[in-house]
Amino acid sequence: MQLKIYNSLTGEKEIFKPILEGNVGMYVCGPTVYSNVHLGNVRTFLSFDFIYRSLMHLGYKVRYVRNITDAGHLTDDGDVNNDRFVKQTRLEKLEPMEIVQKYTVDFHKVLQLFNLLPPNIEPTATGHIVEQIELTQKLIQKGFAYESNGSVYFDVLEYNKRGLNYGELSKRNIEELFANTRDLDGQGEKKNPQDFALWKKASPAHIMRWNSPWGEGFPGWHLECTAMSTKYLGETFDIHGGGMDLKFPHHECEIAQGKACNGAEPVHYWMHANMLTMNSQRMSKSTGNYILPMQLVTGENDFFEKPFHPSIVRFCFLQAHYRSVLDISNDAMLASEKGFIRLMEAIKVLNDITPNDEKQSPFRLDEWKNKAYDALTDDFNSPVLIAHLFEAVKYIFALKDGKETVSTKDLEELKSVLNAFVFDVLGLQTIEENNNEKLDQTLKVLIELRNQARKSKNFELSDQIRDKLLAEGIELKDGRDGTSYVLN
Ligand code: AMP
Numbered sequence: 001m002q003l004k005i006y007n008s009l010t011g012e013k014e015i016f017k018p019i020l021e022g023n024v025g026m027y028v029c030g031p032t033v034y035s036n037v038h039l040g041n042v043r044t045f046l047s048f049d050f051i052y053r054s055l056m057h058l059g060y061k062v063r064y065v066r067n068i069t070d071a072g073h074l075t076d077d078g079d080v081n082n083d084r085f086v087k088q089t090r091l092e093k094l095e096p097m098e099i100v101q102k103y104t105v106d107f108h109k110v111l112q113l114f115n116l117l118p119p120n121i122e123p124t125a126t127g128h129i130v131e132q133i134e135l136t137q138k139l140i141q142k143g144f145a146y147e148s149n150g151s152v153y154f155d156v157l158e159y160n161k162r163g164l165n166y167g168e169l170s171k172r173n174i175e176e177l178f179a180n181t182r183d184l185d186g187q188g189e190k191k192n193p194q195d196f197a198l199w200k201k202a203s204p205a206h207i208m209r210w211n212s213p214w215g216e217g218f219p220g221w222h223l224e225c226t227a228m229s230t231k232y233l234g235e236t237f238d239i240h241g242g243g244m245d246l247k248f249p250h251h252e253c254e255i256a257q258g259k260a261c262n263g264a265e266p267v268h269y270w271m272h273a274n275m276l277t278m279n280s281q282r283m284s285k286s287t288g289n290y291i292l293p294m295q296l297v298t299g300e301n302d303f304f305e306k307p308f309h310p311s312i313v314r315f316c317f318l319q320a321h322y323r324s325v326l327d328i329s330n331d332a333m334l335a336s337e338k339g340f341i342r343l344m345e346a347i348k349v350l351n352d353i354t355p356n357d358e359k360q361s362p363f364r365l366d367e368w369k370n371k372a373y374d375a376l377t378d379d380f381n382s383p384v385l386i387a388h389l390f391e392a393v394k395y396i397f398a399l400k401d402g403k404e405t406v407s408t409k410d411l412e413e414l415k416s417v418l419n420a421f422v423f424d425v426l427g428l429q430t431i432e433e434n435n436n437e438k439l440d441q442t443l444k445v446l447i448e449l450r451n452q453a454r455k456s457k458n459f460e461l462s463d464q465i466r467d468k469l470l471a472e473g474i475e476l477k478d479g480r481d482g483t484s485y486v487l488n
C-alpha cells in the first residue's frame with residue numbers, strides 16, 4: 001500500500017517517502033493563546049489529528065510536534081498580535097502569562113472534547129527564546145539578516161540574489177510583491193518592505209520582553225516555528241502542516257529561514273488544511289461570523305436550532321476532505337447527526353449477528369477493505385473512506401434482516417476493521433462513551449460511600465448522599481443486585 005500526500009509546495013499528489021523509513025516527523029502550527037479558539041481553528045487541528053491517527057494506523061512511528069504561540073507574534077502588516085496581548089493585559093488586568101495559561105487550558109479542554117490526541121511534544125515560543133536568538137545570530141553571520149535600530153530583519157532581496165526563490169510556496173511573483181508593498185511596519189528600519197522581523201525591539205510599553213545581543217525585545221512569529229521544528233525534528237523533516245491562511249507569509253518565511261540557515265528545504269511535504277465556513281462565510285473572529293466550540297455543543301448560539309454532540313461535530317468535519325472548504329449549517333449538522341447515529345447503530349447490531357459458514361455472500365469483504373484503505377492512503381480522503389464504511393453499514397443491516405450472510409472469519413474481520421476505522425482512525429466516540437464514563441465512575445464511588453455509611457449505621461450521611469444526588473437530578477434505586485442510578 002502506497003501513501004500519497006498532496007504537497008502544497010509542488011502542487012502535486014506525491015508518493016510519501018519518509019526520511020527515516022517507518023518514521024514520520026510532523027510539525028503543525030499551533031494556536032495563538034490570547035483568546036478562545038473558535039470552531040474554525042478546531043477544524044484545522046482536527047484535520048491534522050485525523051492525519052496523525054491515520055499515519056499511526058498505517059504503521060508509522062510518528063513524532064508529532066504542535067507548538068503554542070504564547071509570545072505574541074509579528075506579522076508583516078505591523079506588530080498586530082503583540083499589541084493585542086498588551087491591550088488585553090490592561091483591559092483584564094492580568095499578567096500576560098496568566099492570559100496565556102487561561103487560553104492554553106481552554107484550548108486543551110476544547111480539543112479533548114472533540115477527542116483529539118495530544119501531540120508528542122507541545123513546545124511554547126517563550127520556552128525557546130535562546131534557540132530563536134541563536135538562529136537570528138546564525139542568519140546575521142550568513143549575511144541573510146541585518147540589525148536595524150535594535151530589531152533584526154531577514155533580507156529577502158539578498159535571499160533571492162542567491163537564487164533561493166522567496167515565494168516558492170505561495171507562488172507569488174516576487175517582483176510584484178516588491179512593487180506593491182509599502183513598509184507599514186518597519187518605520188524606515190527595513191531595507192525592503194518584504195523583509196520580515198526575526199527579532200523586534202520592545203517599545204517601553206511592551207510587557208513580554210527578553211534580553212538579546214540587540215537589546216531588549218521579543219522574537220518574530222515566523223522564527224519560533226523554525227526554531228522549534230528544527231530542535232525537535234531536525235533541519236529537514238517530513239511533514240509541516242497548518243491552515244491555508246498560513247501559507248503566506250508565515251510558511252513562506254519559515255522556508256526562507258530554514259534554507260538560509262541550512263542550505264536545504266526544511267520540509268519535504270507541506271500540507272494545508274482548508275477553511276471552515278459558516279453559512280457560506282469564512283469563520284473568523286474579526287468578521288463576527290464565528291461560533292465557539294462549546295456554544296455548538298450546548299446549543300447556546302444564534303446559528304443552530306439545537307445542540308450537537310461533539311462526536312457528531314467531529315463526524316461532520318471528517319465528512320469533508322481536509323483540502324476542501326467545509327460549510328457548516330443547521331441542515332449539514334442534522335444530516336451528519338443522522339449518519340452518525342446509523343453508523344453507531346450498525347456497530348452495535350454487528351455484535352448480535354450470528355455467522356453462517358454454509359452460504360457465501362456476494363459482499364466481498366477483502367475488496368471492501370482494499371477500497372477503504374485506498375481512500376485512506378489517497379491523501380487521507382476521509383469522505384470517500386466514510387462512504388465505504390456506509391457500504392458496510394448497509395450490509396450489516398441486511399445481515400440483521402436475514403437478507404445477507406457472513407462467515408465466522410469474515411464477521412470477525414469486519415468487526416475488527418470497522419472498529420479500527422471508526423474509533424482509532426476517525427477518532428469517533430459513541431455518545432455514551434464521550435458523555436458518561438467519568439460521571440459513571442464518580443457515581444459508583446458515591447454509591448460505595450453511601451453503602452459504607454449504611455453499614456456503619458450512619459443513616460444521616462447515607463440519606464444525605466441520596467437526597468443531594470436527587471436534588472441534582474440523579475435518583476438512586478436500591479434493588480436486589482445492589483444500587484443503581486437513573487439520570488432524570
Ligand atoms: P491562530 O491561532 O489564529 O494562529 O489559528 C490557529 C489555526 O487555525 C491556524 O492553523 C489557522 O490557519 C486556522 N484557522 C483559522 N481560521 C480558520 C477557519 N475559518 N477554518 C479553518 N481553520 C482556521
Ligand code: ZN
Binds near residue numbers: 028029030225250
Ligand atoms: Zn508556525
